[in-house]
Amino acid sequence: MQILDSTISLEEQIKPRRRTSREDGGAVGSLSRGLILLDVLTRASAPLTLSELAAEAGLDVSTAHRLLQILLEQGYAVRDDSTKRYLPGPRALSPLSLFHPITQLKNEARSVLEFLRERTSETTALVLFIGKERMVVDFVRGDHPLSPYYDTWLKSPLHGSASGKILLASLPPAERDQLLGPAPYKSFTSETITKQGALFSYLDIVREQGFAVARDDAYEGMTAIGAALMPYPDGRPIGCLVVTASSPAVTTAREKEIADRLKAASQLLISSAPSVQILKTWTGRTML
Numbered sequence: 001m002q003i004l005d006s007t008i009s010l011e012e013q014i015k016p017r018r019r020t021s022r023e024d025g026g027a028v029g030s031l032s033r034g035l036i037l038l039d040v041l042t043r044a045s046a047p048l049t050l051s052e053l054a055a056e057a058g059l060d061v062s063t064a065h066r067l068l069q070i071l072l073e074q075g076y077a078v079r080d081d082s083t084k085r086y087l088p089g090p091r092a093l094s095p096l097s098l099f100h101p102i103t104q105l106k107n108e109a110r111s112v113l114e115f116l117r118e119r120t121s122e123t124t125a126l127v128l129f130i131g132k133e134r135m136v137v138d139f140v141r142g143d144h145p146l147s148p149y150y151d152t153w154l155k156s157p158l159h160g161s162a163s164g165k166i167l168l169a170s171l172p173p174a175e176r177d178q179l180l181g182p183a184p185y186k187s188f189t190s191e192t193i194t195k196q197g198a199l200f201s202y203l204d205i206v207r208e209q210g211f212a213v214a215r216d217d218a219y220e221g222m223t224a225i226g227a228a229l230m231p232y233p234d235g236r237p238i239g240c241l242v243v244t245a246s247s248p249a250v251t252t253a254r255e256k257e258i259a260d261r262l263k264a265a266s267q268l269l270i271s272s273a274p275s276v277q278i279l280k281t282w283t284g285r286t287m288l
Helices: 010-014 021-043 050-057 061-074 101-120 162-169 173-180 196-209 252-272 274-282
Strands: 077-080 085-088 123-130 133-140 211-215 222-229 239-246
Touching: 021 050, 021 061, 021 085, 050 061, 061 077, 101 123, 101 133, 101 239, 101 252, 101 274, 133 162, 162 173, 162 196, 162 211, 162 222, 162 239, 173 196, 196 211, 211 252, 222 252, 239 252
Parallel strands: none
Antiparallel strands: 077 085, 123 133, 123 239, 211 222, 222 239
16 A cells, blocks of 8 residues: 655655656667667577577677566567577567558569569569658569569668659658758769759659669669559559669660569559558558
């Protein structure tokens, strides 16, 4: 039972206690360390011991052990009792339910990506716009042994990538400026567009034609062509389909051919995948 102090007003005694900045900082610090530990677990190529995990995450063993207990309880980590090693748990490996719209989109788009790969022989990918970030939902590698590999989150420069240009073309100028920062923009190759006027003019073309090309913009010898997933007149694109290939393999004529295939595939996905309509609302990209 709580005992009230008669020397302090009742209001002061029963009102919720505010967390101190030190407590908040401690909670944020624990969350940050826990996420680092989880990242180490999911990226590891084999089960890790407690000491290996702690060393890789830059934590002392006691802190790593305490955080691991929470991850174990919540299903983000599992422990092999026979080897005393840790692995990522089901919630870390498959955080989305089978019925989540992103999972549904991945399933519905797989045949489209495979069809594009068969017709182009190049790496094809489905990119979803989450806020101002670009998430790779799925991809199919091309036939070439040196075909590009995609990570979950695209970190290629917005002004030097096909997916980035499609995202930028869907935003008002003020939001573009906030994302890009002041011009001239960073140059990655001799082909990178660094001037604001030139970039914004090209983004107008992207909006009109529904696709973007990044030829040697960020990486020498690499060309990416992307088609918006949702025509611009109907609202902000929720993402894009992208084909990536070596620049010498993409002639001007083939560039147009790939763009046309991408646009047709995008239209097919829009009309046939129920998850696309759900994701228009989920991502908040229903209005221009």
